[in-house]
Each structure stands twice: as structure tokens, then as C-alpha cells.
Amino acid sequence: MTLDGRLLSNVSVMAAVVEGGSFASAANALGLTPSGVSRAIARLEGRIGVRLFDRTTRSLSLTDEGRLLYANINPLVLGIEDAVTLAAGSSGAVRGRLRVNTDAFSSRLLLAPHLPRFLAQHPDLTLELIAREQLGDLVAEGFDIAVRFGEPPSSSLVARKLTDSRVVTVASPAYIARHGRPAKPADLAGHACLQVRNAATGQPFAWEFQRGRKLVKVPTAGRLLLSDPGTILETTLAGICVAQIKAVGIQPQLDSGALVDLFPDWPDERLPLYALYPSRHLPAAKVRAFIDFVMGVVAPAAMPAAKPGTRR
Structure with a gap:
């Protein structure tokens, strides 16, 4: 298949449709009319002999062939954009x-x-x-x-x-004042432990603790099963329970003492x-x-x- 300017133009229109989610959005981004976008897609489909989009009055989605084509052309289209930016001397432009x-x-x-x-x-x-x-x-x-x-x-x-985050077991000072501080992970059997839903299985995550090569699984129980991170944090800050949370997202609370790392001597669960x-x-x-x-x-x-x- 011969590569020409019209083919490249039609491919760019296809990328704009996928990124915008509609012909109208692509038309607005490219400065075209929706009918102009539709004609470009029709020309591309005719050129390669397959349908690229399933279209109804209410929805637009890629066909399997369209998904495969987009997966291969999108990096190339973006690469051309970057090459032009570099040639123009503004490789640092973020827009x-x-x-x-x-x-x-x-x-x-x-x-x-x-x-x-x-x-x-x-x-x-x-x-x-x-x-x-x-x-x-x-x-x-x-x-x-x-x-x-x-x-x-x-x-x-x-x-x-980008990084490794510790998974820390935490409680608020108010919770510790009422229920005491567990001395070791096994002591959590007597505490209210927040259960967090695993999206892949629908079941709560297991509680694990790691120190060097030693890995310990601790059965826990609690009356709350949550999935929203904001709710998990606020519930723990309110002193209702003990929770396991990624440290990288709660460092301000750890630094201020609003949450206490209960087992700093088990630092290797990451x-x-x-x-x-x-x-x-x-x-x-x-x-x-x-x-x-x-x-x-x-x-x-x-x-x-x-x-x-x-x-x-």
C-alpha cells in the first residue's frame, strides 16, 4: 500500500476520533466539520478494506480491526508530532x-x-x-x-x-487509647481490623507482614468492608479501626502523628x-x-x- 499525504491525514483523523470519543469532538479538535471527519474515516475504511468503527446514533466504538490499527498507528502519529515539535525547537512544550x-x-x-x-x-x-x-x-x-x-x-x-511504597499497619492515637496498642502482628486477632475489598476477587485482602525474608499472614476480622481510599483513611483517622494502607499516600498523617505506624519493625511489605x-x-x-x-x-x-x- 502506497503511503501518501491523504492516507496520513485520514489516519490522523482516526486518532482524533478515538481520543475525542466522537466525530464531533474530533471535528472540533481538527477544525473540520463532522461530515468532513466522517468522509475521512470512510476513505480510510475503503482504503484498507475493513470497518474501523461500529457507529449508532448513541454510541461509537472501535471494531477489533480498528482497535488493532489504532494500537499500531497511535505511537507513530504521536512520534510525528514530537518530531515536528523537536524540529521547531520547542521540545519542552507541554500542551x-x-x-x-x-x-x-x-x-x-x-x-x-x-x-x-x-x-x-x-x-x-x-x-x-x-x-x-x-x-x-x-x-x-x-x-x-x-x-x-x-x-x-x-x-x-x-x-x-517510580517507587516502592511500604504497606503500613496504622491506627489513630484515639483508637490506641481506647483499645491498646498491639505489640506484634499476631495480637491483631483481638482488634477491629478494617477489611479492604480486592477488586479482582471481590474478597478482602489478606493481611501480611514482612521482615527480610520472613513473611507472616495474620487472620483478621472487622465489621467494615470498604473499597474507597478516602473512606478508608477517614474511618481510620476517626479511631474506628486498625487499617493497612500504602504509606506513600498517608505520609502527612504519619508525620503529624494523626496515624501511628504500629509495627515499624516489620518494614518490608511493599x-x-x-x-x-x-x-x-x-x-x-x-x-x-x-x-x-x-x-x-x-x-x-x-x-x-x-x-x-x-x-x-
């Missing part, structure tokens, strides 16, 4: 729309307090921070980057490890934080800027790398 896929903990407790600073640093950037339980298909859904805890799945995505983005030679300036931003957020609470423990 446009940045779509970030993350988990609720990272969104609520890790990133949200620092977003005003990031937006102030990049006034030409629009940020979409989407919190969801599962990673999903990063490329097909038009995300630029994902920031998530846990070992990344095997895929074509670039996985850059969970890695990764940035995931489509594989290509030159990440977009906006992606690089967001990674630098996250690194700046996690750096104060970063700990020496260790073997990950339980997935909290």
Missing part, C-alpha cells in the same frame, strides 16, 4: 490534552492534593484524570499514560517503576508504583512532564527498593 488512567488510591490520596501545582506549571495543558478499578486497554481507550500500583501486566506498554505508556522511542512532552510530576510527589515518601509484598 494539549493529557488522559491519565489511574487507581482510586493514587487519584484521591497521592495525586489530588498536588494537582493545582501541576496545572499551574503547565497552563496550556488540559488534564483528564480517570480513576478506575482495572487498567483496561490503555491504547484503544485513548489514554496517554497510566499510573498504578502492582506489578504491570505483560504487554507492549513501557513500564517505568508495593511498586509504575507509570505505563505506549511503547515508542520518544514519549510526548506532556507524558514526560506528568512522570516528573509524580516522581516529585512520591520522592518525599520513597523508600529503598525491596521485594513487593501483598497487593494492597
Whole structure:
């Protein structure tokens, strides 16, 4: 198939449709009419001989063939944009729309307090921070980057490890005053322990403690089963229960004494934080800027790398 300017133009229109979620959004972004976008997609479909989108009056989604094509062309389209930016002498320009896929903990407790600073640093950037339980298909859904805890799945995505976070067992001073402080993990059998729902299984996470190579699992019980990180934090601060939480998201509460690390002598239960983005030679300036931003957020609470423990 001969590569020509019209083919490249139609491919760019397809990328804009996926990123915008509709023909109208793509038309607005490209300065075209919706009918012009529709004609470009029709020309591309005719050129390659497959249907790329399933379209109704209410919805728009990629076909399997469209998803495969987009997964392969999107890094190339973005690479062309970066090459043009570099040639223009403004490789540091951070502009446009940045779509970030993350988990609720990272969104609520890790990133949200620092977003005003990031937006102030990049006034030409629009940020979409989407919190969801599962990673999903990063490329097909038009995300630029994902920031998530846990070992990344095997895929074509670039996985850059940002930090390891301790998983700490905490309680408020008020809880300790009423119920006493457990001296060792096994003592938690007599305490109200907050259960956190595992999105993958629907069951509570197991409570584990690691010190060097020693790994201990402790049965716990409690009347609360939660999944929202904000609710988990507020409930623990209110003195209702003991909880296990990633330290990187609650460092201010630990530093102020609002929460107490009950077992500092069990420091090696950890969970890695990764940035995931489509594989290509030159990440977009906006992606690089967001990674630098996250690194700046996690750096104060970063700990020496260790073997990950339980997935909290």
C-alpha cells in the first residue's frame, strides 16, 4: 500500500476520533466539520478494506480491526508530532490534552492534593484524570499514560517503576487509647481490623507482614468492608479501626502523628508504583512532564527498593 499525504491525514483523523470519543469532538479538535471527519474515516475504511468503527446514533466504538490499527498507528502519529515539535525547537512544550488512567488510591490520596501545582506549571495543558478499578486497554481507550500500583501486566506498554511504597499497619492515637496498642502482628486477632475489598476477587485482602525474608499472614476480622481510599483513611483517622494502607499516600498523617505506624519493625511489605505508556522511542512532552510530576510527589515518601509484598 502506497503511503501518501491523504492516507496520513485520514489516519490522523482516526486518532482524533478515538481520543475525542466522537466525530464531533474530533471535528472540533481538527477544525473540520463532522461530515468532513466522517468522509475521512470512510476513505480510510475503503482504503484498507475493513470497518474501523461500529457507529449508532448513541454510541461509537472501535471494531477489533480498528482497535488493532489504532494500537499500531497511535505511537507513530504521536512520534510525528514530537518530531515536528523537536524540529521547531520547542521540545519542552507541554500542551494539549493529557488522559491519565489511574487507581482510586493514587487519584484521591497521592495525586489530588498536588494537582493545582501541576496545572499551574503547565497552563496550556488540559488534564483528564480517570480513576478506575482495572487498567483496561490503555491504547484503544485513548489514554496517554497510566499510573498504578502492582506489578504491570505483560504487554507492549513501557513500564517505568517510580517507587516502592511500604504497606503500613496504622491506627489513630484515639483508637490506641481506647483499645491498646498491639505489640506484634499476631495480637491483631483481638482488634477491629478494617477489611479492604480486592477488586479482582471481590474478597478482602489478606493481611501480611514482612521482615527480610520472613513473611507472616495474620487472620483478621472487622465489621467494615470498604473499597474507597478516602473512606478508608477517614474511618481510620476517626479511631474506628486498625487499617493497612500504602504509606506513600498517608505520609502527612504519619508525620503529624494523626496515624501511628504500629509495627515499624516489620518494614518490608511493599508495593511498586509504575507509570505505563505506549511503547515508542520518544514519549510526548506532556507524558514526560506528568512522570516528573509524580516522581516529585512520591520522592518525599520513597523508600529503598525491596521485594513487593501483598497487593494492597
